[in-house]
Each structure stands twice: as C-alpha cells, then as structure tokens.
Amino acid sequence: MPTLEGLVGLLLERYGPQGWWPLLEPVGPEREWRCVYRPGDYRLPAEPLQRFEIGVGAILTQNTGWPGVIRALINLRRADRLAPDALLDETAAAEIRQLIRPSGYFNQKQLRLRTWAGFFNELNGRAPQRSQLLVLNGIGPETADSILVYAYGQAQFIADAYARRIVERCLGGIWSYDGLARAMQAAFRWQEEPERLRTLGEAHALLVEHGKRFCRKRPLCRECFLHDGCLSAAE
DNA sequence: AACCAGGACGTGA
DNA sequence: TCACGTCATGGT
Secondary structure: OOOHHHHHHHHHHHHOOOOOOOEEEEOOOOOOEEEEOOOOOOOOOOOHHHHHHHHHHHHHOOOOOHHHHHHHHHHHHHOOOOOHHHHHOHHHHHHHHHHOHHHOOHHHHHHHHHHHHHHHHHHOOOOOOHHHHHOOOOOOHHHHHHHHHHHOOOOOOOOOHHHHHHHHHHHOOOOOHHHHHHHHHHHOOOOOHHHHHHHHHHHHHHHHHHHHHOOOOOOOHHHOOOHHHOOOOOO
C-alpha cells in the first residue's frame, strides 16, 4: 500500500463511510437525546446551532474518549446549555463544569467553551478563518480543522495523532501535523470540490476508527488487514 | 491495576 | 523549534 490515497481507499473499503461529524438528535417522547452519524447522506449542518455544537464536541473530545463527550453533550443539551449565550452566562460557570465533568479537564474546557461561544457570536453567521480560530485559547490545529471541515465545509485534512501514527507505521517517515495535512490534501487534489471535502473528512474519520481498532499505541498487527502492505507490521 | 483517549498550552532548553 | 509536565474522567 504505497500511497496515502491507497491507504484511505483500503480503509474506506473495509469500514465504509463514517458519516462524521456526529450530532445530537432528539428521540422518543421528549428530553431524550442520542448521537447520530450520517453515512449515506452526507451534508453540512444546516442549522447554526449545529455548527456551534461541532465546535463544542471538538473541544470536549480533546485527549478524551468520545463516550464521555456524548454524556457531557447530552448533559448540556438537557440543561439547555448547548448554545453560545447559555455557555457565556457567567453565573452558570460552576453548573457547566459539572455538566461537562464526564469529558474530563472540566475546568479548562469550561473556559474553552466560553471562548468558542464568544467567538461564534462575533462571527454572526459568517465562516471563520483558520488563523482566527488558532489564536483562540483552547483551539489548536486539530480542533480548528475539525470545525472548518465538518461545520464549515473547508477541504482540509485533520492530521491528528492517529493519522500520523498510522501513516508513519504503514508508509514510514516522520510526519508533522502540517506536513501530513499538506501531503494528504495534495493526494486528493484531483477530486472535484464537493467530493474532495467529503473524502478528506472521511479520511480523518476512517483513520481514527482504524487507530482505535488496530493501530493502537500497542498495535494489534496480527489481526490487522493492512498487515501485508504495512512497513512496520510486527510479524 | 495501569494505561490511554478524536489536544492544547506554558515552560525551559 | 522541541521535549516535557499539566490538565481529569472513564473505559479496557
């Protein structure tokens, strides 16, 4: 599996479309919520509040497992706190810290959510620049790119820890965030615009999935279907 | 029972 | 630039 394009192709063939970014949806009578992926019908979020929710999820998932993030998101939603003004309410800081507790780092993240909420309001419906996001406290490259890709439809590649680990193991080399992001974007530059966005978004989601299942810190190379084409497959 | 998660930031070399 | 400590809860 010599190329980035080939790697993404194999992952897509194996796992299928991932339908990121997952959003909360109401279910049942009332006040019940679940996290929904949409493989099949890909589209950007239509509602401004959904774009905001993506930023919230991206912040809450920093170095944290998604199950805890879901619990935190549902806590916020049920308390009517999953909205910019509700997170900016100074008198609610302690309450918000409790609501997002399951996602860890709750002191930091409450402040980061407040920062995102204030910036989102300033945007007033317009799309943010990457540089604008990166100067915000608590929004680094991965969080910024997640927002740009999944909320605003900018065709970027999110070269997170999983992506770099898998590419380094399978294809070799040492990759920086920006270096891998550029390389992946170059690999799919031949695609037309709506399709390329979907591909880069899927590529990130697929790499996360593969990183969770097989290419962990201690990899499960025995059972990995990329074994034969992988440079560093242990046995 | 350690180890790790869909990072970001501050610090010091 | 780069390595390292810090932040916190929950799942394996």
